[in-house]
């Protein structure tokens with residue numbers, strides 16, 4: 001048995017112990033029609049992912065390397081280190097094929113569907129990032145793919161709709177409700193229960209009924225598996241803190257997983273504080289997506305977890321300048337780790353995230369996704385406030401910001417932020 005195999009075996013012991021419950025959270029709160037699909041998936045997860053049957057995990061690791069571009073570097077951020085007088089290291093998931101961590105999960109699940117003998121892939125998408133990653137993975141593995149996307153999102157995320165279509169995926173607009181992510185997930189679950197025999201549903205984060213939260217975490221855990229080894233090789237030891245932005249929580253769980261039992265490592269999950277943490281129930285929409293920090297217990301999309309809901313238990317819509325963080329729920333394992341005090345939830349508002357976006361771009365030459373910018377916003381606020389995050393901090397750069405440029409320019413100008421670069425070059429008629 002090779003060392004990695006032995007390590008994997010050791011881990012699988014505590015992974016399998018999870019029966020889909022993370023403390024009070026998790027479970028399988030789904031209609032009866034979906035139970036056979038979940039049972040089949042649970043069986044496949046245990047055999048292929050946990051036990052590496054037929055060499056599944058070996059093939060996943062080979063493909064995530066050769067197609068996905070792993071391992072991603074852990075690099076020192078020189079200017080930020082100087083600015084905060086601390087060693088700041090960046091785990092570069094923005095360099096994964098497709099520009100974000102999302103491919104780790106999409107590739108894992110599409111490959112699993114192949115091993116299960118499924119003939120078709122379906123997935124939901126909000127901003128289009130998960131749909132894009134799934135369409136890429138499906139093209140790579142030669143599987144037909146259909147993406148469900150709320151009508152509102154189809155209209156406001158056109159570039160990602162083009163990407164999915166170009167990779168050969170069908171895009172089905174969902175016309176119910178507000179036409180955003182929540183409805184897209186519900187519709188994809190319905191479609192799955194209708195076609196389960198030949199279809200696999202690739203869910204996009206560590207959410208949904210068991211086994212999705214555990215399985216998606218295991219595919220994303222490659223982030224902390226690499227980061228932990230890289231830290232020991234490059235820094236001579238473990239970091240004092242790991243910081244990551246949390247929407248559904250998949251890049252967070254991926255970046256935290258192998259550090260959870262290292263008690264000296266502090267873990268910070270940065271949520272979108274949006275425009276305010278105050279909620280006006282009448283409005284039906286929370287002005288933030290700070291689920292871990294402000295939500296409470298309920299059931300959404302097949303799992304018991306922490307949610308944004310009103311006093312009648314109705315799910316509240318969320319808000320963030322960053323589409324990928326704009327979700328009313330969060331993964332059950334992350335909710336549990338917060339309850340246990342192992343993970344500290346913090347929030348960063350829209351404006352601070354925009355400022356952090358510009359700071360990282362000019363300081364380090366890395367244009368981060370708006371989601372990721374929240375993690376850097378927290379780093380800044382913490383050090384400015386004199387909080388001690390420790391001597392070495394790893395920030396997970398969940399994705400790159402090319403997709404966000406228009407939003408960022410528009411929102412920075414609207415707010416008159418000083419950090420905004422002057423774009424008057426477009427108005428002078430001269431060459432750029």
Ligand SMILES: *Cc1c(COP(=O)(O)O)cnc(C)c1O
Pocket residue numbers: 100101102129130204205206245246247248249250251252324325369371372398399400
């Ligand atoms: C989708 C996305 C997120 C949020 O999703 P999680 O499941 O919370 O990781 C964060 N960063 C980027 C770049 C994304 O595309």
